[in-house]
Amino acid sequence: MGLKKVETRWEENRKRWRVNGQRDGERRTFYSSTPGLRGKKEAERKADSWKRGVLHEKLDPPVAELWDCFLRYLEEEKRVGTSTVDQARKFGRNYILPIRGGFRISRLNEGHLQRVLNLSAQKGCLRQDKHRPSKRPLSLKTLRGLRNIEQQFVKWCRINGYTDLVLEGLEVRTSAQKVEKEILQPDELQTLFRVDTRLVRGKRVFDEQIYSYRFAVVTGLRPGELMGLRMGDIQGDKLHVQQAINRYGETTSGKNQNARRTFGLNSFARRIVEQQLELLRASGMPTALDSPLFPAINQQSRYHQWKSYARSNGITAISCYEMRHTFISLAQNLPEGDLRRLCGQSASMDTRGAYAHKLCDDDTRIAGEVDQILGRYLDER
Incomplete structure (x- = not known):
């Protein structure tokens, strides 16, 4: 020894x-x-x-x-x-x-x-x-x-030899409450897409994170995925989700094996990307392929700014993750496989996900269906 x-x-x-x-x-x-x-x-x-x-x-x-x-x-x-x-x-x-x-x-x-x-x-x-x-x-x-x-x-x-204990039946009570997530309601969505300012010391100022809020709502990206987006991840009308940056500033491959995904951008998302690029260029921010699409110090700073925007405009200050729930709630009538592909969700056993293969025009078809759904709530008159 x-x-x-x-x-x-x-x-x-x-x-x-x-x-x-x-x-x-x-x-x-x-x-x-x-x-x-x-x-x-x-x-x-x-x-x-x-x-x-x-x-x-x-x-x-x-x-x-x-x-x-x-x-x-x-x-x-x-x-x-x-x-x-x-x-x-x-x-x-x-x-x-x-x-x-x-x-x-x-x-x-x-x-x-x-x-x-x-x-x-x-x-x-x-x-x-x-x-x-x-x-x-x-x-x-x-x-x-x-x-x-x-x-x-x-x-x-x-x-490690400290005990012989084997846990066989630890139970979580089925009566334990499920915390219901809040989402933005239709009138609040209208406000989000019409107002781009917040109150700072009593004065209205442009919120430079406005396009990140809107993009999260129309794509269902997780907060970390939004932080991890780079210019090069947008290729034409496709979005390639390749990484995430968690609240500790660590770059990861995403929450699960389905998190790395590619899907077609709906017209609302494409317009938001164009507006964000115009903002970055006007601000003198870098727009190289490896530059952040929606720059922010970290997830917490974006959330605090979002709360300021929400309070300034009479919107429920939902969490950044609940923006994802808002999108899923809007798009819940999509076929299950399409919604899972868009959101990068996993399932314990998904036969269709495991054995069905994506057709070449699936991205365009799904993006068009999302457009129709979002158009009911985001009337931009």
Whole structure:
């Protein structure tokens, strides 16, 4: 057995000792929150016990300690996206650790984790020290995400020898609420396509993001896809969605395997692109093929500007993602396969999507049908 000597150090920001152990090429981190020499020796004892092959049940660390190791695994070894790690960190901080963080891993059972789900469904955030905890019950989608993180954590603990626990029946209550999305109503759509100004310190000024709002509504692009659009992605009357930029500024290939897609632009979208190009040229902005089509600092800055526009014009300040829901609501009567192709949606089993092939004139046909639908609501008289 190859043992490697490691250095123990005090993490001032987290008030704990940390020691990294390595055995036969495998690495593991051990902690002690006891200050002084006693805590240092405690952390080193844990590492030494592991390196000498002592069973993990004898170490029996608390859940909170293992949770930190689990997050490190997600960040450094599994290489998942930043948003996934951030979500796991929030789930631990707000729901799991407040009521189960002090448990020794040997005591943790499925009933304890089910109680986390049940309490979260009833009360929302479980942190007592949170400045402004949410009092609303969690949505069905959030609860399913929490259950998934619990399952991943227990699997990681089991693989690494900390527990023999196997989760067999964690349940999300079917009565958990589905959060209904808001969309822009017809009169609000008319305002969006007729008014291009917002109020700044009591004065009307042109909103340089106006065409990005309109483009999102008539194409159903996700906020990250809109951020990732480049000039070269528009080729004639076709749009090639090739990447997305998430709220952390990271460039990704999109939300799912169908996110990278090509579809025909309807006449409203083509007109918006032309107007945006005129605006960029007049502003002296770059228009090279790799330049952003709708420049913005990030998703958050665009959203804050959109809220300002909405307040200034009496429009519901829906989220940028709900602009996508607005388009899907308008185009919901399109054939399912056409709508899925436009929006880059995935399905657990889509026989037509898997086995039907796109005809050469499909893009033109779908764009024409979208034109007819949008024309009912976006009368530009």
